[in-house]
Amino acid sequence: MQIGDTSAPKPILYVDGVTVTFDGFRALNDLSLVIAPGEMRAIIGPNGAGKTTMMDVITGKTRPDVGTVAFNGDVDLTKLDEAAIAQLGIGRKFQKPTVFESHTVRDNLQLALAGLRKPFTVLFAKETAKERQRIDELLELTKLTESHGRLAGDLSHGQKQWLEIGMLLAQEPALLLVDEPVAGMTDAETAETAELLVEINKTRSVVVVEHDMTFVKALGVKVTVLHEGSVLAEGPLDQVQANERVIEVYLGR
């Protein structure tokens, strides 16, 4: 499979001409998007612009009607299911924090650790020293060391968000899709989250979907604006904010 210009470094995510319709409603309309390795991208757009559907398509939850979705240049994601895509190295964080509420923080991270996924091997799995060390690291990173034995359901909202990010990191993904990570957070938490994402971006590519403009500004990365299922504008934040069509879409509503 040949995608794009072979001389350039292979894009980590390549989305081309993707269309998804539900009951005649076009959730995605000829959407194209390229994320380079190591890049962090912020995606903004009004409600119903197709942000979540785009995530669904990339992670295998929704199959596109037409279009190409490729990972690492040559892996066709449209043929794989969620589990296979996750195992390839694409992590996804939901809008609403979803952690395993009746497991402890530590167990949450343990389950997320990259590696064992097959039922039988999991059945007989024992925690290795290496795994324990990695979990400790992640607890440190997400500032949850103190709470490692608490049930995830007992954590505060912000802590849950962080735990979920920690779980994503435990998966060792090459590409991280983050859906509105700071929704419902305090300003201080928002700032800390931005820092954390920047930190993460040092080793992985990140796609962030967000409404919060201060947060997007804090990230300081290239921005893609979605509208009615396709890309409306792309570029640095101030440039995009000056774009007349973007203003129209945001204010015209």
Added chain:
Amino acid sequence: MSTRFTKWLAGAVLGATAMVGATFGARAEETIKIGVLHSLSGTMAISETTLKDVMLMLIDEQNKKGGVLGKKLEAVVVDPASNWPLFAEKARQLISQDKVSAVFGCWTSVSRKSVLPVFEELNNILFYPVQYEGEESSRNIFYTGAAPNQQAIPAVDYLMAEEGVKRWVLAGTDYVYPRTTNKILEAYLKAKGVAADDIMINYTPFGHSDWQTIVADIKKFGSAGKKTAVVSTINGDANVPFYKELANQGIKATDIPVVAFSVGEEELAGLDTSNLVGHLAAWNYFMSVDVPENAEFIKKWQAYTNNPKRVTNDPMEAHVIGFNMWVKAVEKAGTTDPDKVIDALIGVSVPNLSGGYSTMMPNHHITKPVLIGEIKADGQFDIVSQTPGLIMGDEWSDYLEGSKDLISDWRAPLKCGNFNVATGKCGGSGK
């Protein structure tokens, strides 16, 4: 907290075990106990609850007469809830915990089959009051309902003679009683020269409620120019929608009469019978039997249930006969010991409610008259035919290949429920 709880748990388990013991522990032996094993809930409650009431009335009455052997009778009522394994469990409870002297109970064949091993193992007595398929004779069970030859065959004979029926629809619910009865009838009809083409057999599931197709088929089958009748072994609940459909599709008794073996006064009480006049039922008793014994029984029953409209039916009569036989046998034996009572029961003769006497035969079935009734507009039956004498219940049908050589005789010296007259051995056909 956890240790406390686990202690509690342990206590609860042990306590529960102890309670089981206490609940079913031996009680004082001052009365003679009689078990009543009829479903009071679930699908069979519709038929069986009445029989429980009859038993309570009979026991009550006997106590007013001074009980049996100078002791009062005490009914032990349990609810097996239309659940067949529960029948076996309850039977075991009645016999081994409540120490009953005899049990009156069961309606469906499967409930009887479920308790049969229990009665044989614990050696007690069951009086089974419902018409059934035969093909069984246990030392511990007394069958006071009709065997197929006491119901089905006389009914078919009546239809042939009186209505000139040439073509037959055998419609039944898919379970063992209709299957066996229809097998017997099929063999019987063929022996009488009915062609295979003139017999239509149809089975439906329990509680079947949409009869449109089948009634239309019956109508079609009946329009071949020969007089047609339906022999219905449709069970309980399915009858109401069946008759409603029959009436609405305009099948009148004068066109295609339906003779039923499971439809009695109780079932008709749930129906508007004005469109069903003339359809038939074959039983060994009808509420409309015009003899003083019956009038008295109806009066007592309606007084007991405090309902002047309450109907009586055939299985109720079977319990009356069974109970009176048991009382007589106990008095004859001078004890309630099941072994002695079982032996004493054979040959006991008590008045039935149709003006004659029924006798317990050595095969544990009883002699009965066969009555054919036509449904009247008031939900009662008009008795249009009655066998001149009593008919003895034939447990092993002569019309079934597997059982034609078998007989049952529980008297010494034979004491066998399935004696093979061809091989001269006890124990079935033993190929």
Added chain:
Amino acid sequence: MVISTLSRLRRLCLIAMAILTLAGAGAIGQARAQDVQDTLKLFSGSYDDIQKGIEALAVSGQPTAIEILQALTDNRLLAGADGSLVYKDAAGALHDAATGTVVAAEPAGAKPVRANNRIRRAVEAALGQLTLVSPDPAKRLEAALSVFKSKDQTALPLIETALARETDAKVKTALERAKAALVLYGPGEEPAKLAAVEVIAAQGDQDALAMLAATPSPSPALAAAIKDASDAIEGRLALWSGVQSFYYGISLGSVLLLAAIGLAITFGVMGVINMAHGEMVMIGAYTTFVVQDIIRNSAPWLFDYSLAIALPLAFLVSGAVGILIERVIIRFLYGRPLETLLATFGLSLVLQQAVRSLFGPTNREVGNPAWMSGAFDLGGLTLTYNRMWIIVFSIVVLFVLMVVLRRTAFGLQMRAVTQNRRMAGSMGIRTNWVDMLTFGLGSGIAGIAGVALSQIDNVSPNLGQGYIIDSFMVVVFGGVGNLWGTLVGAMTLGITNKLLEPVAGAVLGKIFVLVALVLFIQRKPRGLFPQKGRAVER
């Protein structure tokens, strides 16, 4: 059998005319009185004697013949020990059978003359002859049909007379057919018989087929004609039987629809798994029983309106019980569908037992009002009125419900609450009132279904259990939250079931439908018409 509403005098005149025709030129003289007495004596004898008596009476010219015969079928004919015969009229007055004069007392040892099916058939045939010239066209039609059935040759001259005078087209056809039947079964010539075959073949139904099949000793030419005619009728009937299965399917579908439609609200719209739904249906059916019982005892003339009275009552009773359940149990369990399932299962046991304690475990009688009884023919189909009205009724209920949901303020609020509870709440909708009323509506509709089902099924404590599983299947198959889906689901299941039944039998057909349904849900996990969009994501 129906007692004419026409004035008795006028009818007597006409009958006398008929009898004159029948008896030809014979005079009714003194000599006949003795014959009449002999004939009437027969009614005290065996069934054979009674049958002879009826046949004799039919041709005797006795003026009271119709009264006697009708009294016989209604059990109003009494025979004294001495063989004297009296009948009671509808008002209860006693008449002497021979003269028709009122008598004061029953003769000694009087007992009702008994009838069995054979006797009833004989009476029908006799009455058929006697009422061929009745002024009531419906009666004449019935008479013609009964002659067609009885094939009594003695009726031939009377049929011819009646035919000559008949003006009503429908009755005329019936008379012609009756005549053809008599000719075919009579001693006539071949050409006449061939013509008769044609007339009967034109009728083209089961009865015609039966008539042709049983023709006594046909000549070769006649046999060939009969075979051709029979083949033609059979071909036509085969076609109709396909249509018939389809219609039965719709009928079964309408029953399923009625049972499921309330569930489509409580389960489909609210997401409450109400295992006690069947018991709501049962409560509706028992409400019908109570209404009819009261009517029977205190206002029998209202009986034909009993269902109309029962409908709103059943809606209210079941709805009230539903509201009670919602307030006491279900409102604490929203968002936990599986817990609701368990609690309502317990509730269904309680309700069943409650009804059993209140009304007893046996079936209760719910009658069909006149307009729900009987059947009519349409082409080769026999359509029963009760099933037909249930089809109509189920569709009406469905559409009324749709209108309620789409066009009323309550419907709007209900949809708002199901789509976004918090938003609806903040807009001033009292969401818990809406929940309560929605559940009440679903239960009330189940109650209405109970009124309809009482017309075709048992009214017993087990009524609901027979429908609960099927109802869930229908709703799930059609797609939760979509009333059109419920309609299509019910009809598809009903029709598939009925098309399979003649081929596979009732049980296998049903098993097949269930297996197909399980496989279908695995193909389309959200049913035929799934709800789309984010709302369904959990």
Added chain:
Amino acid sequence: MIMKRLFGSDAMALWFLACLLVVTVLVGVLNLATPADSALHVPTYLVALLGKYLCYAILALSIDLVWGYVGILSLGHGAFFALGGYAMGMYLMRQIGPRGVYGDPVLPDFMVFLNWKELPWYWLGFDNFLFAMVMVALVPGILAFVFGYLAFRSRVTGVYLSIITQAMTYALLLAFFRNDMGFGGNNGLTDFKDLLGFNLQTDGMRVALFAASALALALCYLLCLWITRSRFGKVLIAVRDAESRTRFMGYRVEGYKLAAFTLSAVMAGVAGALYVPQVGIINPGEFAPQNSIEAVVWVAVGGRGTLVGAAVGAIVVNFGKTVFTGVLPELWLFALGGLFVFVTLLMPKGIVGTVPQLLDMMRSRKAQNAGETAKPEAPRPAAE
């Protein structure tokens, strides 16, 4: 907190197994070794009854494994139970041999009177105990595997899954009712004589079956305990709490569900197989959807998601049923139905979840009363 939790449930496991052992030994000894008129004698009737409860407990355990830990509410587990029971019943029927009422050496009685001439192919091999035992596990296992494979692959979840499991057991109910199926129709299989050559009606055999049921319960319990404590078990709970999260983490959820569902079906089959010789009959009624729902209610009563709770619930409810059907034959449905409503409304964690809570509350109240002022206590929400 975590230590307390773990410790708590471990102690509970220990207590449960210890109680089971004590009751089994006690019942066995008191039944066999004491004279029938002794006050300590445990009547055989009670042995059979307790054996039945234990089989129900295994069934409840199997339901709890899928419902409590994976979130699959199966309303068709009765089908697996019944299939296991039928496999055992077929073996027992073949053991009757020529002792049937017709004395046919091969054919069961119901086939003789339906005029069947030879044994249908699917009855072959059931005269062999080992083969029958393999079938006890295999038949429910395969059905569950195929059904689960289809359902989980197409992601049928929640209520939809519950309803198609109900359809499955309902279809089987209708199928087994048919006499043409060759399983004895409505009467089912009954009148068993012996198992492995031992008469089923002797006290020794009853105690042996009871002990076997207790052993099976203990083994199933340990197996479930081990599974739920393993990382596999953690994945199961993860699936229950957040299915798509688990999926996006790279776990192929359907595989986990299928494994748990199949194992659970096999356990239910084993329970059925032990049940049949003790109650003496297997009939299509066992397939009734109501039975399956009732079994789910046992789990809810005992405490969903606690293995001990499932077993306790099954025993408590059935014990109650035994008592009430005898003591209050006309009213027991009110009691049973009321219990179900009560438990789901007021004890969502079931007996095992709620009782420690109550004890806790009582203790704190006592402590409070002992203190200087007894402040009016705010009502505690039961669900916490």
